[in-house]
Amino acid sequence: RRVKVESKIEGTSKPNSTYQGVSIKPRIEALLCKIDIQIVKFSRIIDELKSIDDKLLKKRALSIKENNSQYSTVLSLDIAHSRRIIKILHFSKIAFEKLKTKLQAISNFGDIVNVLSPAMAVVKNIRASLIPCIPESEEELGIISELIGYILIDAGQVGGHTINFKVANEEAVCLLNEASLAAEQNIKKIFTDMPNYQ
Secondary structure (H helix, E strand, O other): OHHHHHHOOOOOOOOOOOOOOOOHHHHHHHHHHHHHHHHHHHHHHHHHHHHHHHHHHHHHHHHHHOOOHHHHHHHHHHHHHHHHHHHHHHHHHHHHHHHHHHHHOOOOHHHHHHHHHHHHHHHHHHHHHHOOOOHHHHHHHHHHHHHHHHHHHHHHHHHOOOOOHHHHHHHHHHHHHHHHHHHHHHHHHHOOOOOOOO
16 A cells, blocks of 8 residues: 555655655655645636536526526525535635645654644545545545655654644644635635525
């Protein structure tokens, strides 16, 4: 399993945990690259769904004008579904952007453990939210999750740092809450022309 993941990550060294054999910096750079790819992908899908949403809104307005309540109801459900996915994508994008910022600030092994410990929970949450809507994201998110795990193992062994799971979980929850709130605010700004469906 590890060989499969390593082969997909450019710039990584042999999968051992000695400082001489493994440079953790290229792994972090590879992780940042993977996260960047997802952020761009999320933005593209959001734009595509927003375009679809605009078309659905126009159809709905016309159906209301023509007193076609049945079709209007169907369109309303489609719009609600589309906006739920857009919200999840915004949430995922913002969470990854926050992780990226934290990764870019890493300067030592202690930082790696402190940043990547909560990152495991964050990526797990993103996967649980996103995969039901965007199944094709499963493989890339899985690679990101496993890469985080490998970097954590190497950083812990080389630097002698242990993971405080309670603190890591608290930080993960905090980051996820911030991302969720920001996603809510973005959705309200984007979609002002129709009530948000739950």
